[in-house]
Amino acid sequence: MPVLGWRWLLALSSAPCFVLLVFFPLTPESPRYLCSVGRTMDATVILEKIARMNSSSLPPGILTYGPKKKADKRLDNSETALLITEEGNSGIDENSSSKPTGINAPREFWSHDLIRSTFLLWFIYLANYFAYYGIILLTSELSNHQSWCTSVGTNFMQSKDVNLYRDLLVTSLAEFPGLVLAALMVDRIGRKVSLVIMLLMCCVFLAPLAVHLGQGSVTTLLFCARTCIMGSFAVLYVYTPEIYPASSRNTGVGITSSLGRIGSIISPLVTVGLLENCHQKEAVYFMDLMLFLAAVACTLIPLETKGCQIQ
DSSP, rough: OOOHHHHHHHHHHHGGGGGGHHHHHOOOOHHHHHHTTTHHOOOOOOOOHHHTTTTOOSSSEEEEEEEETTTOSSSSOEEEEEEESSSSEEEOOOOSHHHHHHHHHHHTTTTTTHHHHHHHHHHHHHHHHHHHHHHHHHHHHSSSSSSOOOOOOOOOTTTHHHHHHHHHHHHHTTHHHHHHHHHHHTOOOOOOOHHHHHHHHHHHGGGGGGGGOOHOOOOOOOOHHHHHHHHHHHHHHHHHHHHHHGGGHHHHHHHHHHHHHEEEEEEEEHHHHHTTTTTTOOOOHHHHHHHHHHHHHHHOOOOOOOTOOOO
């Protein structure tokens, strides 16, 4: 960035995303979707490949696709399901379609079983996005060697110190151990406990930043905080799809993630606004408050999906 400017930085950072296009043809399609459009043979091939990868085999029978009434009767409409049966009537029930489920999915969020979890997840996502970008902004502001309250006429956001880019690189690398830590915890101690631990640990690492510390201490604490917030995101993106049933899963995850972006929008306004007015302590404590409330919200979600069959 000091040599080429932010435009080249953005362009070069975006280039690796195009590599993903190469892998899209190799990604298997959803068997449930294939059945819904009449491609049951293709769905069977994918299910057989999944079974082989897991050193298992499919139950004997023929793959069929038909309506299945929801046992808990949360909705009036039926939900389609994948069935493996010994019966010979394979194929698709013409009266069954996956199209209405996308329209009726929002209704399911307000059902008795999901409304509490939905609102709690919305807040948890908002707090996570707020804290994630708040930590990045703290890195850019705390990692330079200048005083917080610079003299009049000095641009607060235009530090060209090489140490700033070094610290941004170091703290960005913290996301890798965060993902590994989440992977090790999520199936051992559960989704909710893992998420609460990550959020509270992030609070712990952020709290000392309310006072002025040495550069090494600041970088270490920011590294640990970013590890925890990234681990929290990893657990969330495992946990959220497991809460919603198949008929509303994509819609539920999409709306929840989209509302969480509100936290991304207000984080720069709040964090930078406080820092520019020499309110370092308030900026850090506000992030800690959001993370703590998110941890409390997580404990109030009624469902733990560890070891459970997804709906």
